[in-house]
Amino acid sequence: MAVLEAPTRPHKKRLSSDRQEWGSPATYFIAFVFIALCLGPVIYIILGGFRDNSQITNSPAGFPNPWNFDNYAEVLASxxxxxxxxxxxxxxxxxxxxxxxxxxxxxxxxxxxxxxxxxxxxxxxxxxxxxxxxxxxxxxxxxxxxxxxxxxxxxxxxxxxxxxxxxxxxxxxxxxxxxxxxxxxxxxxxxxxxxxxxxxxxxxxxxxxxxxxxxxxxxxxxxxxxxxxxxxxxxxxxxxxxxxxxxxxxxxxxxxxxxxxxxxxxxxxxxxxxxxxxxxxxxxxxxxxx
Amino acid sequence: MLLAGPAIVVFVGFVILPVVLAGYYGFFRWKGFGPATDFVGFQNYMIIFADSAFHDVLRHNGFILVLSLVLQGPIAIVLALLLNRKIRGRSLIRVLIFVPYIISEVIVGIGWGLMLQTSGSVNGLLENIGLGAFQRDWLSDPSIAIWSLMVIISWKYIGFAVILFLAGLQSIPDELYEAAAIDGASYWQTQRSITLPLLGPTVRIWAFLSIIGSLQLFDLVFIIWGQYVASTAGTSTMATYMVANGRTSGNFGYGSAVAVVMFLISLVIALIYQRFVLSRDTAGALTEGKK
Structure with missing residues (x-):
């Protein structure tokens, strides 16, 4: 049942030469950039809920300041x-x-x-x-x-x-x-x-x-x-x-x-x-x- | 045999029958009430093929299809090769890159729609980092909108490609890499001669899913641009054309005819693809029945 094993199977042994050719900081950096791109819009949506409309209008790409919990509270109460x-x-x-x-x-x-x-x-x-x-x-x-x-x-x-x-x-x-x-x-x-x-x-x-x-x-x-x-x-x-x-x-x-x-x-x-x-x-x- | 009965009934009733009915209704001028009686032959089809708005949507669908393959494929393969290496937090990374794929199209559409509007966060971010000159009307400018759509589509679906490719990489036997190492192959030689050919079947299945998805694209466009703005912004697709000219305007016969055209285009492309590309994979899921 390869289907079951695939995700949990221990990762295949890498060849030692790989690691020398590919510096692992570069791997981490690319992975990090990619993850940031994947999560950015999601984080924007979540954080945006903690702002109020004047914050969003004045600084569309800013962080919540101060944090505003009313929006979430109102939705959860509806x-x-x-x-x-x-x-x-x-x-x-x-x-x-x-x-x-x-x-x-x-x-x-x-x-x-x-x-x-x-x-x-x-x-x-x-x-x-x-x-x-x-x-x-x-x-x-x-x-x-x-x-x-x-x-x-x-x-x-x-x-x-x-x-x-x-x-x-x-x-x-x-x-x-x-x-x-x-x-x-x-x-x-x-x-x-x-x-x-x-x-x-x-x-x-x-x-x-x-x-x-x-x-x-x-x-x-x-x-x-x-x-x-x-x-x-x-x-x-x-x-x-x-x-x-x-x-x-x-x-x-x-x-x-x-x-x-x-x-x-x-x-x-x-x-x-x-x-x-x-x-x-x-x-x-x-x-x-x- | 009886065990398969309910599945067959439901499947035929709600999948096969509607497709067949679309073929039938497509020959009528019909507002959707009472029996369809106003038989018009191929008139609906002649209108579709003469409509310049339909030519537009065909071009948009073609553009999305080709660019999805060209953009997402190579990027996803490189990322999968990278993430297949032994790095810390690999399983966490795999969960995180799949997040956009799990979120519904509605949420993606609303979120990106707000980010990309003229007073949205993308333009705000450009302003903040001193690139205010690059601010654009990302959603309504017809020369940019379809590229914005491509960015959103790639963002939403590339995680799926990466996960598929990672799964494909895991199924390549270690012995091949060991043999290559004994023969003194370099990293790149190994990737080119072992990894990429053996990843072939996975890539071909992904490309197939991507092509079908591109032809059927509806939700994202409909949510971000609505049914009418999409055509002026240059992002309308066959499916949004079908909904706007079918159900919304009450022309069920015409809408059905558009569905038939979509179905035939998808079918022809799928069959050509199966015949010339997927048939190389003897045990591919989609070809098994035809062995």
């Missing part, structure tokens, strides 16, 4: 913000559970059974990877409307599950293929049915892949913009990305408050990512190697 956090949570968790459950079942079939049309089925899902939601959004909107799911989170969740399946299946199939046949034989000798094998052996053994795909699905749902933009027009059903944008246009003169709202809305995805970074990187490795 029921709109928490309602949107709740909506995003519901959509994210439901999407994650749906993608992982359906994806695991389909991957199990694709990985462990030989049947006519198996290649075609895999290609069908893999093809979905090539076509993100943008292409299908107009008819998808009509479809969801005709199903009576406009302005409901279900209208966002179901398409998100469908569009999350390709990545999930492509990551999970190698995991399930890697389970040795001997385990399945042993299980069947012990009188376990195929379904029993699925629940008792496959689910626990593929847990790392399941976590990876689950996190990817959750973060994708948490950040999803286009689909909610089409489906959710009632403020009460807004997820955070829509809420952030509505807030930004509603309070366009109150830059500091917009920045506070924006930085608070990115915290959950960042926490999730930090906790599971190794798994995500590991899962991507598996996907690349196929």
């Amino acid at each position: 029921s709109t913000f928490w309602q949107q956090v709740g909506n995003s949570m519901i959509a994210g968790l439901a999407t994650t559970i749906g993608v992982v459950t359906l994806g695991l079942m389909a991957s199990f079939i694709l990985a462990r059974y030989r049947f006519a049309g198996r290649g075609a089925m895999y290609s069908l899902f893999a093809a979905g990877l090539m076509f993100p939601m943008t292409v299908a959004i107009t008819p998808l909107y009509i479809l969801v409307r005709d199903l009576g799911l406009m302005n409901s989170l279900a209208g966002v969740i179901l398409p998100q599950i469908a569009f999350g399946l390709p990545v999930t299946i492509i990551i999970l199939v190698p995991f399930l293929k890697a389970i040795p046949d001997e385990i399945e034989e042993a299980a069947s000798i012990d009188g376990t049915s195929r379904l029993g094998f699925f629940f008792r052996m496959v689910v626990p053994l593929s847990l790392p892949g399941v976590v990876t795909t689950g996190i990817l699905a959750f973060v994708a749902s948490w950040n999803s913009y286009l689909l909610p933009l089409f489906i959710l027009s009632d403020q009460a059903t807004y997820t955070l990305p829509l809420g952030v944008q509505a807030f930004a246009s509603q309070y366009s003169v109150d830059t500091a408050k917009v920045l506070a709202f924006t930085s608070l809305s990115m915290i959950p995805a960042l926490i999730f990512f930090t906790l599971f970074e190794r798994r995500i990187v590991g899962g991507l490795t598996g996907a690349v190697k196929g």
